[in-house]
Amino acid sequence: MDRKLISVIVPCYNEQEALPFFFEEIDKVIAEMSDCDFEVIYVDDGSKDKTLSILRERAAVDNHTRYVSFSRNFGKEAGMLAGLRESKGDYVCIMDADLQDPPSLLPQMMSIIAEKGCDSVATRRGNRDGEPPVRSFFAKMFYRIMNKISKVEFVSGARDYRLMSRRMVDAVLSMSEYNRFSKGIFSWVGYKTEWLTFDNVERVAGNTKWSFWGLFKYSLECIVAFSTAPLAISSFCGFIMFLTSIVGALAIIIRKLIDSSSSVSGWASNVCIILLVGGLQLLCLGILGQYLSKTYLETKHRPDYIVAETEKDKK
Ligand code: UDP
Ligand code: MG
Numbered sequence: 001m002d003r004k005l006i007s008v009i010v011p012c013y014n015e016q017e018a019l020p021f022f023f024e025e026i027d028k029v030i031a032e033m034s035d036c037d038f039e040v041i042y043v044d045d046g047s048k049d050k051t052l053s054i055l056r057e058r059a060a061v062d063n064h065t066r067y068v069s070f071s072r073n074f075g076k077e078a079g080m081l082a083g084l085r086e087s088k089g090d091y092v093c094i095m096d097a098d099l100q101d102p103p104s105l106l107p108q109m110m111s112i113i114a115e116k117g118c119d120s121v122a123t124r125r126g127n128r129d130g131e132p133p134v135r136s137f138f139a140k141m142f143y144r145i146m147n148k149i150s151k152v153e154f155v156s157g158a159r160d161y162r163l164m165s166r167r168m169v170d171a172v173l174s175m176s177e178y179n180r181f182s183k184g185i186f187s188w189v190g191y192k193t194e195w196l197t198f199d200n201v202e203r204v205a206g207n208t209k210w211s212f213w214g215l216f217k218y219s220l221e222c223i224v225a226f227s228t229a230p231l232a233i234s235s236f237c238g239f240i241m242f243l244t245s246i247v248g249a250l251a252i253i254i255r256k257l258i259d260s261s262s263s264v265s266g267w268a269s270n271v272c273i274i275l276l277v278g279g280l281q282l283l284c285l286g287i288l289g290q291y292l293s294k295t296y297l298e299t300k301h302r303p304d305y306i307v308a309e310t311e312k313d314k315k
Contacts, residue, residue, distance in 0.1 A: 008103075009043065012045065019058075071306040077304075119193070120194070126200070233287075
């Protein structure tokens with residue numbers, strides 16, 4: 001049987017504390033899976049700490065290690081994309097550097113692919129221990145809404161940690177959109193995916209890069225990228241208000257015909273209606289603007305990231 005090459009992609013942003021632990025863990029996995037070849041591609045996402053120098057040192061002594069370093073911080077989505085583009089493996093796995101995606105699950109993921117003949121094994125957290133309750137609440141709401149308004153399936157607690165076959169990676173790479181939301185893209189390309197649930201692990205060292213506001217913006221981006229429901233909802237609101245105004249106008253005309261002396265009073269209610277209509281218009285314009293701004297960014301065709309250095313530059 002010919003040996004399979006597995007590419008492991010590790011996006012890293014300011015991970016100097018976590019990387020030494022990660023190296024130790026991934027080495028164990030590589031030793032355990034001696035029937036496969038490995039390349040581990042670290043994507044340094046414009047880190048401001050010693051991440052890049054740690055990776056350079058590692059690449060000099062370890063022949064599994066490759067790295068790509070960005071000219072600035074482009075975000076995890078760009079990091080994953082760069083890793084997928086660089087990967088040459090028959091199977092490709094994406095995992096975080098902070099050991100929240102335990103590398104020790106990799107052998108199990110490989111055997112699931114072999115047994116079930118699927119194209120991908122994805123992971124999800126079985127619980128959200130160690131996460132602030134408010135964040136868990138909003139996360140659950142987000143998944144519920146997203147599944148209602150989008151045709152693509154979003155699995156609650158899904159991580160970016162997954163193993164994919166080459167043909168699935170090629171399918172993911174064939175999607176050339178600029179506003180990337182990988183969880184949606186993995187689901188959109190289809191192929192048979194098996195889910196593996198594991199208990200939430202806290203990050204081994206360093207800090208999370210997500211703030212509540214950051215997550216909120218990320219979820220809005222996801223909605224715009226994978227659903228046009230907000231546009232339909234705003235058209236629907238407009239339609240309902242139009243109907244209401246017709247009914248209101250008819251009521252006024254009929255009242256005038258029946259009793260020509262009656263005049264309409266109610267300055268306060270008038271102001272409320274004007275504010276309501278004005279507010280709704282602005283809201284709908286804003287929604288439209290969100291889609292337009294995304295379209296604007298797509299049409300610029302900017303590169304997703306700029307590479308400043310790879311391990312080949314140092315050889
Ligand atoms: N990451 C990245 N670029 C960023 C932010 C994060 O490459 O701009 C990487 C980070 O180094 C880590 C992974 O993405 O390997 C997940 O980040 P983090 O642990 O902060 O997110 P969380 O696990 O809290 O969702
Ligand atoms: Mg993490």
